Amino acid sequence: QQPVQSPQAVILREGEDAVINCSSSKALYSVHWYRQKHGEAPVFLMILLKGGEQKGHDKISASFNEKKQQSSLYLTASQLSYSGTYFCGTATNTGNQFYFGTGTSLTVIP
Amino acid sequence: GAGVSQTPSNKVTEKGKYVELRCDPISGHTALYWYRQSLGQGPEFLIYFQGTGAADDSGLPNDRFFAVRPEGSVSTLKIQRTERGDSAVYLCASSLQAGGLDIQYFGAGTRLSVL
Numbered sequence: 144q145q146p147v148q149s150p151q152a153v154i155l156r157e158g159e160d161a162v163i164n165c166s167s168s169k170a171l172y173s174v175h176w177y178r179q180k181h182g183e184a185p186v187f188l189m190i191l192l193k194g195g196e197q198k199g200h201d202k203i204s205a206s207f208n209e210k211k212q213q214s215s216l217y218l219t220a221s222q223l224s225y226s227g228t229y230f231c232g233t234a235t236n237t238g239n240q241f242y243f244g245t246g247t248s249l250t251v252i253p
Numbered sequence: 254g255a256g257v258s259q260t261p262s263n264k265v266t267e268k269g270k271y272v273e274l275r276c277d278p279i280s281g282h283t284a285l286y287w288y289r290q291s292l293g294q295g296p297e298f299l300i301y302f303q304g305t306g307a308a309d310d311s312g313l314p315n316d317r318f319f320a321v322r323p324e325g326s327v328s329t330l331k332i333q334r335t336e337r338g339d340s341a342v343y344l345c346a347s348s349l350q351a352g353g354l355d356i357q358y359f360g361a362g363t364r365l366s367v368l
Contacts (some may be wrong), residue, residue, distance in 0.1 A: 145295070173353045184344060184359035185296065192354070229294050231267035234353025241286060241353060243295035 144169060146233050146244035153251045158207045159205045163216040165231030174207050174214040175232040177243075178225075185230060189214075219253045255279075257360035259345050265366045266335055274330040274363045278347030285328050286357060287320055288344040296344055302328060303351065335367045 144188040155161055165174065173192045178183035191207035191214060201220040214231055231244040258277040266272050278285050283304055288296035298312040305325045313319070317335075322328040332339055342364050346357040 175357070184361050187356045190356060223305070237350070239301050239313065239353075241298050243288075243302070243356070246293075246295045249307070250267075 144240075144242050146231055146242060148229075148231060148244040148247045150175065150247060151245070152248040152250075154252065155225075157251055157253055158220050159222060159251075161218045161249060161251070163171075163218075163229050165214045165216070165233070165244050167212045168208075168231050169212065169233070169235050171209060171212050171214075171233050172205075173234045174205075176205055176216050177215075177230045177232060178227045179230060180227040188229075188243075192204050218249070220251075221253065225249060226251045236237060257345055257347050257358050259297070259343075259360035261363060261367075263364045265280045265312045265368065267338060267368050268335060270335050272332050272335055272365065274332075274343050275347030276330070276347075276360060278326065278328070278345070279358055280326075282347035282349055282358075283325065284348045284351055285322060286346045286348075286356070287328070287330050288300050288346065290344055290362070299330070308363065332365075335365075337367050338368045340365055 146165050149164045154163055176188040179185040189205055195210050202223045204217045207214045229247045233242050265275045280363045285302040287299040290296045300301045300320050301308050302322045305322055308332045320330045342362040348355040348357045360367045
């Protein structure tokens, strides 16, 4: 039931773009994106609900395709502060269980 | 409080002992989650509370694990007869409404080490 993320790891130079994908085998009600830095708690980035909406703030945006049960996180003009592990989190229609994805380690270098 | 508070931040125990991990959610948040995170892995769902009741405890690995939230605020995760495989960071998160619909705010976690 754990969503699968790709890629597993990516290294970017400052200013480059990245896309992180999240794919689930279950019908999804919502997708969340979190970033976690080493030794710290996950920090919320954004939430997408059913309806195929796309959201974004600053240089980070995301899309949710409920038919394909997939979501993608787009990072543009990456900054050093973007480094960390990105997790998608998914809720099914009941909203009770919440599953985090396999994680994507992103490293931004100068 | 301003955020989700978890205590203790670190707990070292011996195999076979009993431990309690505490989570103090953001005031007014009715939904509360417990997760377990092993090194290099994503948080693993354990249990979800809506108010005082456990709405879903399907993620608890076995009957050595139990959690309560008697007054709909503070929650305690209890682990009996600890095993070395229980070593992990235990995270708590709270949200204003059901977590699938709302932002989950995480505590800093309790790092449990079973020797």
